[in-house]
Amino acid sequence: MNRRLKYIIILAVCIILGNQLIHLYYLYKEETTQYIYRQNNMITGAVYEFNMQSTNTAKGDLVSYDASERQLVYYIDKKIISFQLNLKADVQQINKQKAYDIRDPQVWTLKSLYLHLQAKQDSMHLKDCSIQFVIQDSTGKIKDSYPAHLATLSFHPKYQTTLGFISGDTLYAGYDYSYRELIQATIGQILITFMITALLIICIINLCRTIRDEKKSGEYRELFISNLVHDLKRPIEDVIKVLYLLRDLSPEEQTLFLKQGRAKLDNILQSINRMLLQSTDAHGLRLNIKDINLQEMLETLQQKDHWSANKLFDIQIDFQSDTPMITGDRHFLLAVFQNFIDNALKYSGDQVTIHITCTEPDARHVQIKIEDNGFGISSKNLQHVFERYHRGDHQENKEIKGHGQGLHYARTVILAHGGTIDIESEEGKGTAILVNLPRRANVKNKYKH
Structure with a gap:
């Protein structure tokens, strides 16, 4: 295989592999995006459920919402606290978020939230995902983290939400999408991708080999015809010369030249037989x-x-x-x-x-x-x-x-x-x-x- 053909094969294989890797990358991005979306929705649901379960209503802490004034009124520890909402605040979001401000701090902890999320995953028959929770206050200081204690936000959060209106706390969550889950979710597409890649590479290699073999066959055919013409032309010319000289030679010389001519004609016959063999694969x-x-x-x-x-x-x-x-x-x-x-x-x-x-x-x-x-x-x-x-x-x-x-x-x-x-x-x-x-x-x- 010549160098140019090798380069063509290598380039074609690299293009195919690159294209398939790009396809797998976008497949990975799509799967991770869908996974993050599902996971964040589950965390959101777990947080607001946990907020409602952890309220201090038994101790008299209450909250009400005045839609006309767009104002939240809290009654906490027998004190009235009001919070003015902006015009962009969403009513549904307000109803979910306000419960955090009247939570029982002994009940509402990140550990309890983590266990609540695990129970929710079990009830939904989802795989347990290793999640790290962090709470920052309005100044950016970390108030709490779970499972490990963190002094700073050491991971890139995939989820964040505001907890309550009075506290100004923000919840961050970080988790990873394991390659095992990616493979399990996309095993069929990955196999098809590799099969198509292998098939295309095999086709390219076979095509290049066919081109190489045809080129080599053409070179051999040309050489065969050239040698065959030489093998036939030279002896025939020699025999013709002998026939012109034969009548002027002595009997001994005639016998010698006839023997030589016969040998040359036998060589021609062998060449013709080889030509006969060459014609055997044309049409059977x-x-x-x-x-x-x-x-x-x-x-x-x-x-x-x-x-x-x-x-x-x-x-x-x-x-x-x-x-x-x-x-x-x-x-x-x-x-x-x-x-x-x-x-x-x-x-x-x-x-x-x-x-x-x-x-x-x-x-x-x-x-x-x-x-x-x-x-x-x-x-x-x-x-x-x-x-x-x-x-x-x-x-x-x-x-x-x-x-x-x-x-x-x-x-x-x-x-x-x-x-x-x-x-x-x-x-x-x-x-x-x-x-x-x-x-x-x-x-x-x-x-x-």
């Missing part, structure tokens, strides 16, 4: 099924003048089947086995030994095993040998000609005949290819000629 195979003498076809591979390898090699054939006849497309199958031999010669040392064994596992199948003493394939690359354009340990080796297509198309041909193919190999100890073919090709409709 178009097989021409006929009777094939498998033994004769394999024995043609044994002829050394068919191969242009500049090394010592020996091809041994052990045909153990009593019946050499099978059905299939001879051109495709011959190209497949030529590819196996070609690979064995290329990926080996200076002395190559190739064993071709044909056995009969049952009456309806034959098995062809091609073994060599070559370089072998590492376990890392063995699982990828049938992938198109994959050359395994020799992917970057320009000295060994190849395009990583042969085994891919060979597998296509074998499967099209209803057979199977497998490879056994160990690095440094050679390779064995096992091909199982039905005696009568089990060809699907799309593969028939």
